[in-house]
Amino acid sequence: MDSGTECDFIEVTFYGVVGMRLKTVYRPLTIALAEPAETDEMLKFSEVRESQSSRVHCLALKSDSGDGLVACLSYSIWSHPRETDEESSDVPRRESVLILRG
Numbered sequence: 001m002d003s004g005t006e007c008d009f010i011e012v013t014f015y016g017v018v019g020m021r022l023k024t025v026y027r028p029l030t031i032a033l034a035e036p037a038e039t040d041e042m043l044k045f046s047e048v049r050e051s052q053s054s055r056v057h058c059l060a061l062k063s064d065s066g067d068g069l070v071a072c073l074s075y076s077i078w079s080h081p082r083e084t085d086e087e088s089s090d091v092p093r094r095e096s097v098l099i100l101r102g
Helices: 036-045 050-055
Strands: 008-015 019-021 030-033 057-063 066-072 074-081 097-101
Touching (some): 008 066, 019 036, 036 066
Antiparallel strands (some): 008 074, 019 066, 030 057, 057 066, 074 097
């Protein structure tokens, strides 16, 4: 995912994770909605009942060196300006931009 500038960093938070298959490092990282076959694989792996599957978001984390999947109830993706150590906090700054929420 491209934030538009080299100075920004991307924060991705997954809420209510029901299953995941991840690598340690993704370079570069692309986040997309999982393909139908990937979604089916992740829902089966996570043992999500068919009656609950419509509530679950399946996201694919793609990289030149392999892919990963996350099944969760919701997620948020923010772009933050790079901060100095003195400016760091857990609260998004005004300059932070919500890219996507699901």
